[in-house]
Amino acid sequence: MFRGLSAFPLTPTTEYGIDEKTVHTLVSRLATAGVDSIGALGSTGGYAYLTRDQRARVTKIAVEAADGVPVIAGIGALRTSQVLALAEDAQNAGASAVLLAPMTYQPLTEDEVFGLYEDVTRELSVPLCVYDNPGTTHVHFTDELHGRIAQLPNVASIKIPGVSNDPAQAKARVDALRALIPETVTIGVSGDWTAADGLNAGCDAWHSVIGGLLPQTALAITRAAEAGDTARAITLSNQLEPLWALFRRHGSLRVVSAAAHHLGLIAEPNLPRPLHGLTAHARRDVIAALDSTGATA
């Protein structure tokens, strides 16, 4: 499950609710494109901003639309009891696996982060992916902590932040983590602009924001890396550099939101306030970047 391309679609939302029809459309086209799994309710899917009912509903729609492609549902929340309820809902909605980031308000100690995963994995009957995303959670996992958590039952994968674009450094980072976790636990890379580097360095999966919008583009990079054609993976990724630069500048969520609108896939507004869509100026940059990649919906 936690191998190849995991595509993370947007969840279009307004102050009045979720655009459920578009959720179905977005997931359905990923399944048709042949992605390996669908990451519903990841950070790109805005999980942190949705109610429990909305999240159950989105997971159910995603499972239907995925038509057999495994759906991984984000179950992160600030409180353990909420995470447990969301895990139950995700399993009832047919998710094949769950993704858990340790959301924080009060900074957590290492033992508290471990305790969260201990409490949650004990109750699961599907595999879990540890979501290491310091940019949103402000939790800085040590490899030692990853090693402890990876021994827990049902832990099947770790989603790590972006790696170095130096191949030796990227490989050293992946190898160091691999040495501390069971052989059965896979490693996935995020930070789209480093994905080719991560896959070439031995990551088993790419948790991809752009894959949720342009699945063929992300699949080409993934399949090249899987076939051992490291140079082609890098070349294809480098072609997307105008887009990656905007991801780094504005956050990938705001950029894919504007891109999806430009491609006619979603209406606006579609982000949960207080998040704003991009300015007109930044939108022009997004359109130019899309044009330079030749991307169409």
Add this chain to the structure above:
Amino acid sequence: MFRGLSAFPLTPTTEYGIDEKTVHTLVSRLATAGVDSIGALGSTGGYAYLTRDQRARVTKIAVEAADGVPVIAGIGALRTSQVLALAEDAQNAGASAVLLAPMTYQPLTEDEVFGLYEDVTRELSVPLCVYDNPGTTHVHFTDELHGRIAQLPNVASIKIPGVSNDPAQAKARVDALRALIPETVTIGVSGDWTAADGLNAGCDAWHSVIGGLLPQTALAITRAAEAGDTARAITLSNQLEPLWALFRRHGSLRVVSAAAHHLGLIAEPNLPRPLHGLTAHARRDVIAALDSTGATA
């Protein structure tokens, strides 16, 4: 309202709900002690971990127990629509003012932070205090942003993080902010171990964690500073240094939780998981620190 000692009590909580009787007791003793306001549902009150219903209920109990002392209710949430609902609830429950920290999952731009305050202050009929707490929100307010927000209707105060223990630096920091905000907007200091410095430097209020547990202790510091006896304020604060050191090390929430239990004020567990109470070793340190201050309930 946003002057003097604002005392922030705990909200004892378990996986089964809130200990409402203890919420009443904790607030009531603050009112009896003569604090200037009560900060219900601050970070110490665990607002980020509670449901909308729980928060409405805690505010209602706090207003009853406060017996005329103004209650400031925290209304922070990740989504603007949630904040608006919480603001409505707080006003309906009788809160005299609200406190709003810009909680984040996706990092917010300055315009998004401003937009949040713009959207919320437009709907308020009570004053608002801007809660600048980078340790939990990871929003780093510039003074320019504070200046913009302070012009909005209903903004009455800014709660700033701890200041320098160098008097000249602390005064320069408070003066710099003061120069950018309307005269009617007050400044409150948090970070208990810097409160005497902040009050001496001209802050109008102290938003106090220890004041929620040991109100007389915090009042003595506040009244000394208000009377212009800067040396006495510092001396009294320095007597609490063993406690401040533990606040800095473990986070003030975990320390006051253990201290309140030691003083017989609350049962355990009382923190929302994934937060853990302190270890046995750290608890001994807390008890020793309490003993050294001569604090009793």
